[in-house]
Amino acid sequence: MATFVMVHGGHMGGWCWRRVRDQLTAKGHSVYAPSLTGAGSRAHLLTQQVTMETHVQDIASLIMSFDLRDVLLVGHSYGTWISTQVVDRMPERIAHFVCLDGQLFRDGESGMSTRTEEQRQQLWNLAKKHGEGWKMPVPPRKSPLFNDFTDEVWDWTQPRLAPMSMDWFETSVSARRFWEARIPGTMIRCKQAPFNRDGGKFPIGRAEELGWTVEWIDAGHFCMLTKPLETAQILEAIAARVQAQT
16 A cells, blocks of 8 residues: 655645545555644744745655655645655655646745746735735635635635745745656646646646656645545555556
8 A cells, every 4th residue: 555645735734635535544545644834733833933944844754753665745736845845855765746736846946936026026915914024814715726615615624724934935945856866756737726727838847847647637726625535536546556667
């Protein structure tokens, strides 16, 4: 059976994987889905001293502490930026990287460097107005990020959402070894996500450069919440392919 380490995206926590995790563990897989420092069950720890490096250490330390090997590392959205750097530090521990509706940054790129100046300014204006000048507030219900949420899913999700530090968007990703290692991977794109209106050309192009498989799921950005069964099935199929190749 496979060993999954799942890294949640922005505003989320380890809780967002609950139903996906339940599906996978029922099939005998091991699943680790921690909350990053300052998020989820650890949201009370959010300060300006919590950096992207803190999050990379969160996941790297988990893998080392439990002596996990042949890991199927699943990063969603912001979690992709963290997962890329985990691979950069310990490629020998990772059997396969699943980039779930996220971006593959090159060394030195950041969440801000891939945005336009107008987009960067909009984010900082939100932080100044609603986030004490350093936090990105939780998006509202009407955000395109939640375009496929039912009221039931939103009512369960909303109380668990947490703000993010703007520092995490400004920090450059360390990814030199990641691109050199070229570990096997799969990119999953969410058809209904706002980032994929152009067919996901930018992220898909980078996945193809690495020789990765690209798959689609008919869901919004947070498919683990709105389509947990389908998400789990895709991950299990990836695990089966990985095991067949070893």
